[in-house]
Amino acid sequence: MNMTDSEKAAKVIEALKAAEGEPAQIALPILNGLVGLVQGGGEAPLEFEEARSGAFLAICEIGKALHRGQPADQLWAPAIAAAERWQALAR
Known part of the structure; x- marks a missing residue:
């Protein structure tokens, strides 16, 4: 069964909240x-693609910071907000 974009975004938000502070x-x-959930999957309206790619980039920023041992505290909220925007557009 293929997940809808709204379901993917919900999973991303849930995972970000679970990972925050860990x-x-x-x-x-x-x-x-x-990563697989947030990657693009075909043609979509520009606003939707921008929201999805914004969530993807925000998640990558957290990953880079954690990988380098840098503080990521300030990066979680924007990533969650980006995923919530993506979810709102997916409905």
Whole structure:
């Protein structure tokens, strides 16, 4: 069964909230698991694609910071907000 974009976005939001505050060794595998959900899947309106790619980039930023041992505290909220925007447009 294929997930709808709204379902994918909901899973991403749930995973981001679960990973937030976890140490890098726990958060990174969660973030890595989101990549397939956030990648584009065909033609979609520009606003929708921008929201989806914004969520993707925000997740990548968290991953890079965690991987480098840098603080990521300020990156979670924008990533969750981007995923929520994507979900809102997917409905």
